[in-house]
Amino acid sequence: MAHVTNNNDENVTDGNKSGQTQETEIPSIPQVTTALKPKAKKAPELPVNERRNWLIHLHYVQKDFETCKVLIKEQLTESGGMCEYAVYVQALIHRQEGKIQESLELFQTCTLLNPNSGENLKQVARSLFLLARHKAAIDVYNEASNINPKDWEISHNLGVCYMYLRDKAKAKECFKQAIDIRRHDVSYVMLGKLYLMEGDLNSAVDICKNAVEFYPESPDLLTTLGLLYMQIGQYQKAFENLGNALTFNPQHTKAIMAAGSMMQGHCDWDVALTKYRIAAVNTPENPSLWNNIGMCFFGKKKYVAAISCLKRANYLAPFDWKILYNLGLVHLSMQQFASAFHFLSAAINFKPKMAQLFMLLAVALTNLEDVDNAKQAYEQAISLDNKDPSIPMNYAVLLYNNGERRAASKYLSIFTQNIKSVPNVDQELLDMASKLGPLLQVGDNLVWKDQGKEKHSSASIANKPDPVTNKPDPVAAPFTRPTTSSAVEAEIPPTPDILTEQTLPSDLLMGASSDTANTKLSRTQTDMSEFPQVSDTHLSKPTTLDPLPKIESGKPSQLPILEQSSSNVPVSTELKMSPLSDL
Amino acid sequence: MTSKWLDAYHDPVASLYTFTQCLTLADIQADGDWKLIIADLGTGSYDMKLKVYKNTNLMSEHAIIDLPTGVVNFYMDTLEPRTPAIAVASGPYIYIYKNLRPYFKFTLPPLSINQIEQELWEQAKHDNINVFVLRDALEGLRSDGQLLTVRSLKFLQLESTDLEAFANLHKHAPLKRQTVITCLDTLKKSLADEDAISCLVVGTENKSIYILDPEAFTVLTTVDLPSIPVFISVNGLYDVEYRLVVSCRNGCIYTLKRGSKEGSKYCIELNSQPVGMERINKTIYVGCMDETLQCYSSKGKKLWTIKLPTSITTMKTLDYSPRQLKTLLVALSNNEIHMYKDKYLVDVIKTEGVVTGLQFGRFGREDGTLVMTTRGGGLFVKILKRSAKFEEKDALAGPPISQNQKINIPKKTKLFVDQTLRERQNAVAMHRTFQRDLYLLRLNTARQYVKALDNSMNPISSDPTEPLKLSAQIQGIGPTFKLTVNLQNTSLSQPTSNLIITFNYDDKLYSFRNKFIEAPMLVPGLNYAFETFIDCLNEKGVSDNVKVYVLKSGRSVPIITGVISMPVSEAVAVA
8 A cells, every 4th residue: 555645734634525525436545534534514525617617628629519518517507507618618519500699698698707708708799790790799899809909800800890891991900900910811811802892903912912921832822812813914923823722732623713714715725624624523513613614625626515514514503694605605606596596695684784695696696587686686785885896897797798788887997996996806807807898898997987988889889790699698598598397487477576576475574665676685585584495405414413512702703714705715706607608 | 552550459338438638558567568547537427437458458447536637647756666657637636646556646726815705704704794795795706707716606606595504514614716627748857768757737727837846746837828728738858948839728829938937929829729739849730620730830830731521539649669650640520540741641540430539659568559449438459560651642743633534524415416407407497486486475374364364363362452362272082072262361451341252163073062151351461261061073083173253242253263173082083
């Protein structure tokens, strides 16, 4: 038996009362204490309220919430609800389980138990914030910052609250303060977002640059910076940062998407596709990914694969106009004009202010021999965007083919005006203009004001052998009038007129509009909304019905969907189906 | 991949409730046969035991009075043979065992007591103030935010009838305020030898760290922290230079050096609560609740972060000196243990439960032994194979595997191609047919709508003076059905009266027992149900529509109409 030494007096007294309970359990320690006779009446040891805090904490961090709750209950029973930390953890668990209101009440209990704790106030504020009571949260945070004046968390969260209250100046101030206290990457990201909301891209870039200096290996920050550079048009730097991000995390889907879309911009279809393979494994249900893959195949002229991928993308995100736009484009180049028309008008329903969509629609309508509506669509496109040279060019071609030379030359002159303000004009457009110009008997540098010359030229055409006759009628050429279904032909008036249109019940749904052009176009829009996609039956849809993978966290700037598909690709393809071949 | 581990012991029902902190391996009998010492939390409220395993057999058991917080072994003297002592932290005490016998009990120094509180109890002791005055005074102190003793806190919770008895029972004992140990570690005192004397390092609930002298059991150093310590990692020598890395409940990690009294100088603020913290050489590894493993330099600079597949339960350093191997073991809640060498995952061990206790070291006569305890109470021992090699796979070199996988592009059938060709040839016709049909469809819809409006065929009244809503239900499987007509007045304030409900049906098929229902006055907002039975007369499984009309007496055009599609009578169908 060991000798027990009692070094200080405390142990003697301690040993006494513990001895009473120990006797049955540990035979050895009582031997010590029995030597000291207990006093006549000894008060029972009161357990410390906090005695199980460490255990509660341990279970909490291990996410063993069930055991944790049992422990908390025991602890609270034992201490009569006075154990602050137990209440605190219970509140945290409630929050984790989504019971924000309950957690708020418990945190408020904590502040009652210990009014001097800034931590408790911070949690109360956090709960208020989660309940979207931002003003109340700000009040409590301010109270907490009186207790803990230099706290990064308080400053940061205050900033977030102000951001939600749209008080950008104060939010900025708070984030800057937070960064001064401690350089957390979240504060940088939020501050960057704030600048982005204000449209101050350069400041956002600066903030991101600072953040990257402090966290040089964070793929998230590098990607964000890369995307920002993309937005301000510094593609070289954007690519560098995205490349760095991919070095640190080659599986970073967002960086892959952004880098891939840049490669697509440079027509590096195969490299982009290789990168997309990684993303396809990580996020197989990302509609943007399938859109980009589809456009890669389109670039490689694998049209069937392109349509497959785009249709999958459309299945995953049916309301994304960009996918519909690309589908329309691919179908146009496949000469599936009826399908193209449906996709394009569906896209117009989601994005009614986009001139290029109307232009493509007009091209589709031209090929569907609906010249009236095509003209309306062109006019709508021009009214939405009078800078794009391709719209007046295409319109001029249509008008010319339709025999309206005067109007054609008017739009050709608009085209020549437009190309002056646009830096990089597609060569195909210029070629077209130079071909169309002589046909209309006007010089390349014709100015619309020159009325007399125009009249003269139109007169002279009559004398010359008509150039139009030399070539097949461009619109009619691919289709020998729908004679095959002559029975149908008899019954169907070529898409009903505007006047009859207004009496039709579609106006009940659309709301009649006085402007004729609008009405006509709005008709084409409504058409689409209920249209079952022709080839949908053949589309092998992905079988999984899981919710979409989380896409870029709501930052509008960061959707790395193909922007360039809307600028470069359509122009060229579009012209191929207009009278390029014919001239 | 063959496993790098041998299974040495396997007991899924050892009924252990313990954690990494409560496991240790020590040569407590100085015979070269290392024992496993486990402080078992029992049920969590009683039956706490200190268990010693010799080669997987339970060698001895000692009861512990309160929940054990941590167990360490350390050399407290220079006597031969070199037998280490075991220290078990529990509540405010540290129990020291030597040669498997209780040897000494150390109590943490009591905390300072509020002067006023002390005086109040002193007064109460001499019956100078009565219990109610005492209670009010204490309550005042508490609401000022003063930290009171447990006795006062308990006293404040009592019913007024119990105050007297409680005060009488306790007032003679000296008032004291105690704290609780939250973590425990050792620190070599002046020599770095394997069997050199070590100090105990104790973290407590009152945000302090104490370093205790192993021979005299006095407090050598006290450091105050901004928060309550949870995990401690110690290295260095007490007499020369040492460094304590302490992770706290506020989610911060503080680094303390010899001589520093305040812990807030070097501080790492984490975004999430740490679940485990280990120090290998000069880097600090922290596993966080947000399923990340983070690495910091000793200066507090973040080096890298790894996202783990699931949440961490505990962490432990693997220090295998024969192979100069130092890696980090991270137990995850998906029944796996991941082994990291720097930032590279070098091994994955599958386990039979969620591991909550991990210890690596010498056990028995085997150097590389991994002891695991699970949440379910199991105890597992694995031995590291001597042939095992852990290669750092450089995850950054070369493209990820997924880059070589083909993209799964949906296939298209020949039908698709045929349809494409068909569309190319007939696009205009298809378009026009579609447009025409669409207009016809719309026209038809509009006509039907107008017709419905004209005939009051719709179940919601279009008449603004009689805003009514009708719904009907058929119950039963036949040949007798029950029809329930629900009528609701949807106006805000106007009651409706003089309504009649009647039916239109094929009298060869159905017979209504009640063909005419007079509705009472309808109060706005309430739902009125009217019932009638219908008998199906046809036995050939034919069904028809039945119309419900709601009429205003004196008008022949119904206000609203409901069309009910009758089900096929079941009895008839069977027959």
